[in-house]
Amino acid sequence: MAEAKTLQSYISGKWQSGAERGSALVNPTDGSTVAYASSKGLDLKSALHYSRRVGGAELRKIGYAQRAALLGKIADALAAKRERWYEISRINSGNTKADTGIDVDGSIGTLKYFAKIGAALGDANSLADGAPARLARDANFQGVHIGVPLSGVAVHINAFNFPGWGLWEKAAVSLLSGVPVFAKPATSTCWLAQEMIAAVVDANILPDGSISLLCGSPNDLLDHLQMGDAVAFTGSADTGQQIKQSAGVREHGVRVNIEADSLNAALLGPDVADGSASMNYFVREVVREMTLKAGQKCTAIRRVLVPAEREKATTEAIAAALSQVKVGNPENAEVGMGPVVNAAQRKSVEEGIRTLSKQARVAYQASDFKLVDADAQAGAFVSPTLLQAQDSSDGSIVNELEVFGPVATVVPYKSKEEAFAIARRGGGSLAASVFSEDSAYLAEAAIALGNSHGRVLLVDPSIGDSHTGHGIVLPSLLHGGPGRAGGGEELGGLHGMWFYHQRVAVQGSGPTLAAIVGRAVELPKA
Numbered sequence: 001m002a003e004a005k006t007l008q009s010y011i012s013g014k015w016q017s018g019a020e021r022g023s024a025l026v027n028p029t030d031g032s033t034v035a036y037a038s039s040k041g042l043d044l045k046s047a048l049h050y051s052r053r054v055g056g057a058e059l060r061k062i063g064y065a066q067r068a069a070l071l072g073k074i075a076d077a078l079a080a081k082r083e084r085w086y087e088i089s090r091i092n093s094g095n096t097k098a099d100t101g102i103d104v105d106g107s108i109g110t111l112k113y114f115a116k117i118g119a120a121l122g123d124a125n126s127l128a129d130g131a132p133a134r135l136a137r138d139a140n141f142q143g144v145h146i147g148v149p150l151s152g153v154a155v156h157i158n159a160f161n162f163p164g165w166g167l168w169e170k171a172a173v174s175l176l177s178g179v180p181v182f183a184k185p186a187t188s189t190c191w192l193a194q195e196m197i198a199a200v201v202d203a204n205i206l207p208d209g210s211i212s213l214l215c216g217s218p219n220d221l222l223d224h225l226q227m228g229d230a231v232a233f234t235g236s237a238d239t240g241q242q243i244k245q246s247a248g249v250r251e252h253g254v255r256v257n258i259e260a261d262s263l264n265a266a267l268l269g270p271d272v273a274d275g276s277a278s279m280n281y282f283v284r285e286v287v288r289e290m291t292l293k294a295g296q297k298c299t300a301i302r303r304v305l306v307p308a309e310r311e312k313a314t315t316e317a318i319a320a321a322l323s324q325v326k327v328g329n330p331e332n333a334e335v336g337m338g339p340v341v342n343a344a345q346r347k348s349v350e351e352g353i354r355t356l357s358k359q360a361r362v363a364y365q366a367s368d369f370k371l372v373d374a375d376a377q378a379g380a381f382v383s384p385t386l387l388q389a390q391d392s393s394d395g396s397i398v399n400e401l402e403v404f405g406p407v408a409t410v411v412p413y414k415s416k417e418e419a420f421a422i423a424r425r426g427g428g429s430l431a432a433s434v435f436s437e438d439s440a441y442l443a444e445a446a447i448a449l450g451n452s453h454g455r456v457l458l459v460d461p462s463i464g465d466s467h468t469g470h471g472i473v474l475p476s477l478l479h480g481g482p483g484r485a486g487g488g489e490e491l492g493g494l495h496g497m498w499f500y501h502q503r504v505a506v507q508g509s510g511p512t513l514a515a516i517v518g519r520a521v522e523l524p525k526a
Helices: 044-059 062-081 082-093 097-119 164-177 187-201 238-246 247-251 279-296 307-321 343-356 416-424 438-452 495-499 510-518
Strands: 006-007 010-011 014-015 024-025 034-035 127-134 140-149 155-156 180-186 211-213 229-232 253-257 263-270 301-305 360-365 385-389 409-412 430-433 453-460 501-509
Touching: 006 187, 010 044, 010 082, 010 127, 010 187, 010 510, 024 140, 034 082, 044 140, 062 082, 062 127, 062 187, 082 097, 082 187, 082 453, 097 164, 097 279, 097 495, 127 247, 127 510, 140 453, 155 164, 155 279, 164 180, 164 187, 164 229, 164 495, 187 211, 187 360, 211 453, 229 238, 229 495, 238 247, 238 253, 263 279, 263 416, 279 301, 279 307, 279 409, 301 307, 301 416, 307 360, 307 385, 307 409, 409 416, 416 438, 430 438, 438 453, 495 501, 501 510
Parallel strands: 006 034, 155 180, 155 229, 180 211, 229 253, 263 301, 263 430, 301 409, 385 409, 430 453
Antiparallel strands: 010 014, 010 211, 024 034, 127 140, 140 501, 360 385
């Protein structure tokens, strides 16, 4: 086994090491240490200042289309080392090939998407929001809204489950907007982000200071934020609230976007019959969402809402499908689900299952948990676990606790109104999916769930085999959700650029405003 490497941070335009060995990154398949990361002693105040002073200035010397071209070059540089990223993802995250495809190929695809749509923005360096409008009796006195890129740095704090995609889906929009990136990936899986950024730095694609990386603890990073900076965070709701309340954010009015906890639901329509195509699509999607990335996705299905009269048949069908999933070493091509990210996460999932069991019985859990090419004692493996709610009228734990692993709970409902109400009890979610053959019901569900969910997937048999999936985030659509999901919005095509622009009302004469708008570009309507 290769010796564990020490990961450096890339700040102030150079690679720097922390003052100690730091935290261990592990291979969750066998528990071995694969790397160390530390940020102790690094001057983060100077690093942020460097990003603002050098990176921001250099990025904004060029227009949107030129920055879009840089995104395309980053995508090409990453694609050239695709197999390396797959290897790191398997070793440090325990990902199967399918799991890694979402993270790695999702990164490359998102960069290419923004490179393409950003090219249409031309040489402009500001956004126009509508045409000038008359403000007074004098028709020559007018007003208009424009968007000017933020003057600071975008601090991106990412979760452990998508060290690649989480990095680049945020960075693509920020860089296109002309705002330098300061990335802080979760330490436990930061190896992939570190090597990806090293590949981009080595290729000399971006202007100096455009991108920075911090491996290890954030230390006093947030204390040095200023007006004009922005924070985009993905992780727990508790940590999101701590970020909002940090001194640097509060004192300087730093804008914050949060994508947090989410009790996503899948609804089986009351019209769906046992054994029908829609039922089969529903079961397949639930199983896929439970096992892909070992259920460690913020968009994964946690609650499975089914008509009370079909609860038994649906639960049995899902359990039967789960029993066919092979769990073990992701290096083995037969394995359909690998481990969770580390032993601490395994313990958290196991504790979560015990808590859910206070209001739900275990309907499926491998009684003889045989792993493929792996040791259950050494690795961070958890059996896919399906629970069945005992009382849908209560369900306070089921509708409040998110277990971040291969776990979901079947919840029966007696009417469509009750189903929608149960889905909303999640307190705000990233995604819901609804399976039905009734177009009117699907349309009704979209409206009923729209104010409590960031995205709603409506599946009828015509798209059963072609839709991208309940949990897949697309760069062309908004990603985020209300309430406990954080209330944020990411991506959404060019719409996402507004987070990195200051919207300003400008008043003046018609010719003056025409000149300003003439140098800006109006984004297509979302």
